[in-house]
Amino acid sequence: MPKALVNQIEVFYEVHGQGEPLLxxxxxxxxxxxxxxxxxxxxxxSGFQVITFDNRDVGLSTDFGDxxxxxxxxxxxxxxxxxxxxxxxSLTDMANDGFALxxxxxxxxxxxLGASMGGMIAQQMAIQAPxxxxxxxxxxxxxxxxxxxxGKPHAVQxxxxxxxxxxxxxxxxxxxxxxVIGSPQWMRPDDHYRLLGATAHERGSSxxxxxxxxxxxxxxxxxxxxxxxxxxxxxxxxxxxxPLILPAGGKHTASVIPHSxxxxxxxxxxxxxxxxxxxMVEAIQMLAGL
Numbered sequence: 001m002p003k004a005l006v007n008q009i010e011v012f013y014e015v016h017g018q019g020e021p022l023l024x025x026x027x028x029x030x031x032x033x034x035x036x037x038x039x040x041x042x043x044x045x046s047g048f049q050v051i052t053f054d055n056r057d058v059g060l061s062t063d064f065g066d067x068x069x070x071x072x073x074x075x076x077x078x079x080x081x082x083x084x085x086x087x088x089x090s091l092t093d094m095a096n097d098g099f100a101l102x103x104x105x106x107x108x109x110x111x112x113l114g115a116s117m118g119g120m121i122a123q124q125m126a127i128q129a130p131x132x133x134x135x136x137x138x139x140x141x142x143x144x145x146x147x148x149x150x151g152k153p154h155a156v157q158x159x160x161x162x163x164x165x166x167x168x169x170x171x172x173x174x175x176x177x178x179x180v181i182g183s184p185q186w187m188r189p190d191d192h193y194r195l196l197g198a199t200a201h202e203r204g205s206s207x208x209x210x211x212x213x214x215x216x217x218x219x220x221x222x223x224x225x226x227x228x229x230x231x232x233x234x235x236x237x238x239x240x241x242x243p244l245i246l247p248a249g250g251k252h253t254a255s256v257i258p259h260s261x262x263x264x265x266x267x268x269x270x271x272x273x274x275x276x277x278x279x280m281v282e283a284i285q286m287l288a289g290l
Contacts, residue, residue, distance in 0.1 A: 002014065002015075003060070003061075004100070004101055004104040004105075005104075006097055006100030006101050006103075006104060007093070007096055007097055007100050009056055009061065009062035009097070010061060010062045011053050011054065011056070011061045011062070011097060011100075011101055012032065012053060012054040012059055012060035012061050013032070013051060013052065013053035013054075013101055013105075014032060014051070014052050014053070015049065015050075015051050015105070016040050016044055016049070016050040016051075016052070017040075017043075017044035017048070017049050017050060018044075018049050019044070019047040019048045019049045019290075020047055020048050020049065020111060020134070020288055020290060021048075021049050021051060021102075021105075021107050021109075021110035021111065022043060022048040022049065022050050022051065022110060022111040022112075022113060022284075022288075023051045023053075023098060023101070023102065023110045023111070023112050023113070024040075024050060024051065024052050024053075024113050024114075024115075024118070025053075025055070025098060025112065025113065025114035025115070025118035025119075025121045025122050025125075026052075026054075026055060026058075026114075026115060026116075026117075026118045027114075027115050027116030027117040027118050027119075028116060028117040028159075028210065028213045028214060028217065029058060029209070029210040029213060030058065030116075030200075031054050031058050031059035031200050031203060031204070032052040032053055032054050032059060033059070033196070033199060033200060033203065034196065034200070035052050035272075036272055036274065036277070038274050038277060039272055039277050039280075039281070040052070042277055042278065042281045043281060043284070046281055046282075046284070046285040046290060047285065047288075047290040048111070048284075048285075048288070048290075051101070051105065051110070053098075053101055054204075055094060055097070055118075055121075055213070056089070056093075056094060056097060056209075057206055057208075057209030057210075057212055057213055058204060058206065058209055058213075059200070059203050059204045060203060060204055061204075063204065063206050063209055064088055064089070064208075064209065064212055065208075066208070067088040067208075067212065068088075068208075069087060069088060069208070069211040069212045069214070069215035070085055070086070070087065070215055072160065072211070072214070075214065075215055075218040075219070076149075076218065078218075079146065079149065079218045079219070080146060080149075082146070084219070085215065085218060085219040086219070087212070087215040087216055087218075087219045088212050088215065088216075089212065089216055090216050090219060090220060091120055091121055091124045091216050091217065091220045092124060092128065092220075093216070094121045094124075094216060095121050095124040095125040095128055096128075098112070098121065098122075098125050099125065099128075099129060099132060102132065108132065109131065109132040109133065109134050110132070110133070110134060111133075111134045111135045111136075111137070111284075111287075111288055112125050112126065112133050112134075112135070112136055112137070113136075113137040113139065113284065114137070114138060114139065114141065115139040115140055115141070115272070116139070116140050116141055116244075116245065116270065117141070117213065117217055118139075118141070119138040119139055119140065119141025119142075119253075120141055120142070120143075120144065120217060120220070120223075122136055122137070122138060122141075123136065123138055123141070123143065123223055123227060123253075124220075124223065126227075126230055126232065126234075127223060127226040127227065127230070130230060130231065130232055133232055134232065134233075134288065135232055135233040135234070135235070135287045135288050136230070136232060136233070136234045136235070137234075137235045137236075137237065137284055137287065138234070138235070138236050138237070138250075138253055139236075139237045139238070139272075139280075140237070140238055140239060140242055140244075140245055140250065140270055141238075141245060141249065141250070141253065142245055142249030142250070142252065142253060143222060143223045143224050143227060143249075143252060143253050143256060144217075144220050144221060144222040144223050144224075145222050145224060145249075145252060146222070147248075148245065148246070148248060148249035148252060149218075150246075151243055151244045151245060151246060152243040152244070152246070154180060154243070155180055155181050155243035155244040155270070156244065158176065158177050158180040158181060159177065159181070159244060161173065161176075161177075163205075163207035163210070164197075164201060164205070166201070167197075167198035167199075167201045167202050168198065169201075170197040170198055170200065170201035170205065171193070171194035171195065171196075171197040171198040171201075172194065172197070173197060174193045174194070174196055174197030174200075175190055175193040175194050175197065178193050178271065180243070181242075181243055181244045181269055181270040181271065182269045182270065182271040182273075183239065183241070183267060183268045183269040183271055183273040183276075184241065184267070184269065185267050185273075185275075186267070186268075186273035186274065186275045186276070188274075224256045227253070227256050227257050228256050228257065228258065230257055230258070231258075233259075233287050233288070233289075234254075234257045234259070234260035234261070234287075235260065235261050235263065235283055235284060235287045236250050236253045236254040236257070236260055236261070236262045236263070237250070237263045237265060237280055237283065238250025238251070238253075238262075238263075238264055238265070238268075239264075239265050239267070239268025239269050239270065239271075240264050240265065240266050240267060240268065241267060241268065241269050242268065242269050242270045243269060243270065244269075244270040245270065247264065250262065250264070251264075261283070261287070263279070263280070263283050265279065265280065
């Protein structure tokens with residue numbers, strides 16, 4: 001299993017296919033195995049070499065152990081009031097992990113695609129080192145603007161539910177979560193979600209890691225002003241029925257980035273349905289000029 005020593009931590013990664021390098025950055029508490037294999041295959045067939053990895057604190061990458069994040073109540077209240085929050089690490093640190101992985105792979109630059117929290121990290125990468133980001137694709141994400149932190153209560157509650165204590169519980173939790181936040185028309189079979197949740201739990205589950213990642217999101221300042229200075233090709237993809245990060249978050253992201261393209265996927269929730277992948281991949285391919 002390939003691991004890279006980056007920023008004094010170990011990061012698990014995989015490289016799929018050949019072509020233009022495309023780094024995929026996953027969302028909160030999600031692992032590299034959460035990228036649908038159909039999406040990776042379509043991207044490979046469209047001319048991309050796809051790089052996936054486990055963010056810090058999930059899966060087979062370094063777990064930050066006993067480092068404590070502020071309570072969820074403290075995070076939310078201070079973020080909504082615009083007050084600073086002290087956290088074990090930031091989205092900037094997570095963006096640096098991505099660049100360090102590119103260094104390990106001998107890549108000066110790459111196309112960057114991030115989903116949900118991964119979209120926030122991808123945005124931060126584009127802000128920190130625009131010369132290393134060939135193109136930016138932000139999927140079902142937002143810019144850190146305070147009003148876009150508020151999803152539909154039932155979706156937020158499903159995400160913040162109790163942590164599973166076994167692989168079986170993890171499978172059931174993912175099943176229930178996806179039936180709340182996923183694309184209603186294009187749900188996968190229940191056993192798919194059960195297996196994915198159980199497998200992720202066995203690879204490396206960290207309730208404390210989830211809290212640290214959440215803290216990194218909540219403590220990060222709004223990126224609107226910095227994003228407005230980007231000049232690389234930018235694509236924003238968002239589902240029209242996303243209950244976790246509402247469609248307004250994607251629309252706002254596109255509105256602050258000059259010359260960005262916004263693709264709203266009709267009927268898509270907070271997931272990546274196979275039925276809509278050709279539409280997404282075509283837009284990503286066009287962005288990269290392939």
